[in-house]
Amino acid sequence: METGVSPLPLSDTPSLSFMASNRPDAQDACKRLQDRYGNVPVGDADIVVALGGDGMMLEALHAVMDTGIPVYGINYGSVGFLMNNPAESDLIDHLRRAEKTSIHPLRATGTDIRGNRFSALAINEVSLLRETRQTAKIQISVDGRIRLAELAADGVMVATPAGSTAYNASAHGPILPLGSRTLALTPISAFRPRRWRGALLSHDSKVRFDVLSPEERPVSAVADNQEFRDIASVDIEEAADVSLHMLFDEGRALGERILIEQFQA
Template sequence: MSLRLSFSCSKRPEAQEAKVRLVRRYGDVGEDEADVIVALGGDGAMLDTLRRRFGDHKPVYGMNRGTVGFLMNEYLEDDLPERIDRAERATLSPLRMNAVDTLGQHHQALAINEVSLLRQTAQSAKLRILVDGRERMNELTCDGVMVATPAGSTAYNLSAHGPILPIGANLLALTPISAFRPRRWRGALLRHDAQVEIEISSPERRPVSAAADNQEVRSVAKVSIHEDRNQRLTMLFDPGHALDERILQEQFAF
């Protein structure tokens, strides 16, 4: 039986034009009927496509028609079904963010890359950090802090000088953003099943936002974060181009 494909793309003209050509060549059965979803664009397009897979868990094969494209394969139009059939699989579990804002309202969201907390004003954030119910830092004065997955460790986390994590490491990175006090704290590596709680000191006077990837909640008072292993996402990579290999290459880049 031939592979049934559905194409998803970003708003970039290059991605839109690529979709037209690929649909003309391979057809598009729609996401409900597809065996594999093909994402066209950059890493943002891949993340948007993956978020829609929380319901059906269908594998996603990305091709770079954007800028960064760390999560994408090279864009080639020939032999696409054969490339997908030979592709290597990487399975990811997202982070679940539970945030309570200063009005007492609860917000939930899933993050594939990271959950980040950021100050909303010129005043620095003051945060209390607990891991598995035990206080680990009474007060972190900073611009913010994040919990990153292995897939997200090469994104915002790396820009904040956090560690790069192999996909199979079963670890999370807890990384400060511009820590002022304690100034020399560089973060921590946590087990993948760690329960992280972050409490905001004086949230009305020092407001902080929380974002699960690009899903933001303003003026939070408390945020809890844990890996949701009930959700499994599958990404497909060309042989020799798998996410594990790309993360390893990134660790030796200068």
């Protein structure tokens, strides 16, 4: 993770690509901004501007996954943890003074019970979730060594620092500072071991989940908004070869927001 003042060499008329959620206020703002600043395809943009909530930011980041184009989010959602406050008349000034945060997503590769392979990138977390009333039973290995022979739970996840305030925090996982170079391994409603609360792992750890009795106790894997059903195993590691860039208004960088979140009642 890197953070600092954005070194964007913006011209007086930078090429912007606007993306908006389906919320009416986001759609209306998107039209106004396009009329004022123009709009180009994502691949031709200097910056992508995402209007909506955190889900829209994740969608925009996935859209620029292989381009290196930074994303500036404007909050027209409910939580908006990854977003900035609305700015229309002075948007270019905000972009010039924005602070950039660069992160690496997680890469999940796995196999389902029929032998089909799957692969996906996740910005927030990769989670395993039971599909039926049956508790999931999952074996957990870290760096090739079995660390937990059997976790009986609703599921388990690996979360990045950027995603640690989302689903991970709701499952009582730790909030991770952006510069901590760690990952959170967090159970979801653990039944056995009852007192296991998860683990903090180095950012370069390689985590493997093996589903025990996957036909009897089916489990799905979810990487952000991509779901894979009836999995047998999944390997998760940081995608160090992929960098994503988010822009935040001065004094409201993601690292500061995560720090503030740790002091919320």
